[in-house]
Amino acid sequence: MTLDLWSILIIVAGFQGLFLLSVLLFSNGNRTKRGNRFLVWIVLVLIWFLVEFFFIRNKINFQLNIFYGTRYGSWFLLGPLTYFYFKSITNIDWKFSKKELLHFLPFFIFVIVIPLISYKAINDRQVDYGMLSVFDHREKQLATIQWIYSIVFVSQFVHLAFFLIKNLNLVKGYATGLTKEYSAIDNKVKWLKYFNIILLILLVLSAIFLYILLVTDIYRRHLDYIYVLPIGVLFYFISFKFFRAEWKPVETNGKYSGSTLNADKVSEYVTIINQLMTDEKLYLDHTLRLNHLAERLAISKHHLSQIINQHYELSFFDFINQFRVNEAKTIISNHTEYTLMQVAFDSGFNNKTSFVNAFKKFENRTPSKFRDTI
Numbered sequence: 001m002t003l004d005l006w007s008i009l010i011i012v013a014g015f016q017g018l019f020l021l022s023v024l025l026f027s028n029g030n031r032t033k034r035g036n037r038f039l040v041w042i043v044l045v046l047i048w049f050l051v052e053f054f055f056i057r058n059k060i061n062f063q064l065n066i067f068y069g070t071r072y073g074s075w076f077l078l079g080p081l082t083y084f085y086f087k088s089i090t091n092i093d094w095k096f097s098k099k100e101l102l103h104f105l106p107f108f109i110f111v112i113v114i115p116l117i118s119y120k121a122i123n124d125r126q127v128d129y130g131m132l133s134v135f136d137h138r139e140k141q142l143a144t145i146q147w148i149y150s151i152v153f154v155s156q157f158v159h160l161a162f163f164l165i166k167n168l169n170l171v172k173g174y175a176t177g178l179t180k181e182y183s184a185i186d187n188k189v190k191w192l193k194y195f196n197i198i199l200l201i202l203l204v205l206s207a208i209f210l211y212i213l214l215v216t217d218i219y220r221r222h223l224d225y226i227y228v229l230p231i232g233v234l235f236y237f238i239s240f241k242f243f244r245a246e247w248k249p250v251e252t253n254g255k256y257s258g259s260t261l262n263a264d265k266v267s268e269y270v271t272i273i274n275q276l277m278t279d280e281k282l283y284l285d286h287t288l289r290l291n292h293l294a295e296r297l298a299i300s301k302h303h304l305s306q307i308i309n310q311h312y313e314l315s316f317f318d319f320i321n322q323f324r325v326n327e328a329k330t331i332i333s334n335h336t337e338y339t340l341m342q343v344a345f346d347s348g349f350n351n352k353t354s355f356v357n358a359f360k361k362f363e364n365r366t367p368s369k370f371r372d373t374i
Helices: 005-026 036-057 078-090 098-117 124-129 131-135 144-181 188-214 221-228 230-241 263-280 290-297 301-312 316-334 340-346 352-363 367-372
Strands: none
Touching: 005 036, 005 230, 036 078, 036 221, 036 230, 078 098, 078 144, 078 188, 098 144, 124 144, 144 188, 144 290, 144 301, 144 316, 188 230, 263 290, 263 301, 290 301, 301 316, 316 340, 316 352, 316 367, 340 352, 340 367, 352 367
């Protein structure tokens, strides 16, 4: 067996996946983190895809039908696994239940049951050259089950796309929940979006590959790598962004459903809140949370959120940042020698990006533009 550059890159990506898997499995701190059990399975599936492809490209015969899972529909696994991973991160109340197993039914039927019952569910050519070889112009004889599996092959990618869209909705709701409870949002949230985007790009590359294979005459076998090697990028991405991440919990209850807030006391709470912000400048603490302020007022954080949302017509995140932006304007006016990074930290922001975004939101200009007018 002669290894070309492409195969070497697959081996490197595979070993990176194995290293990540070992860290997830054998590090107590990572193993016990909520969501990482699904991350383990995601990494296992991606390693499986790489090993399968490596064996096929280097003509290594593996005497087990289900090993060639991509041909049978193994991508049916990836959608539900990513969805459950995102659920575990974005919904603190969610727990995996038996009914969730129904999401794995297509995988169980097409990858486990049928291949074990029917050894020739797909033929050798479909193993060596892909399921869509049934659509080329070569003369061939295919059983009905082999045509069905060609449809299954395409369906598994549509199935994954469906779950990736659901994941993006979960992230959107999670980001909204964070703005209700935290005065600073961790940048890790955007990496959840990027994770989905990378997988969507992987699907787009797969579609390009299928177009090249079925419609054009420019197909060469090395073009298979346009949808395989991005899996290596995913390993890198997961390694450095996710497996050590601490995700902030947010409540998922209905918005002020059944609220017992005494309307007559709202103005009293508003006066105290304004006083705390003006006199004690609580907003200067970048770790300030909704429940911290609620404790000072001796009310529930649910009631405090209701007061801020309904009276000030702002999320907690924007409510605090509005004070920070005003503080930043004062600092810039009084200390023109300060750098914007120094201004950001002195006004309660924990990074320059959040500072600039908040300033633009409330002032319709950047901090540097504001400083130019002084």
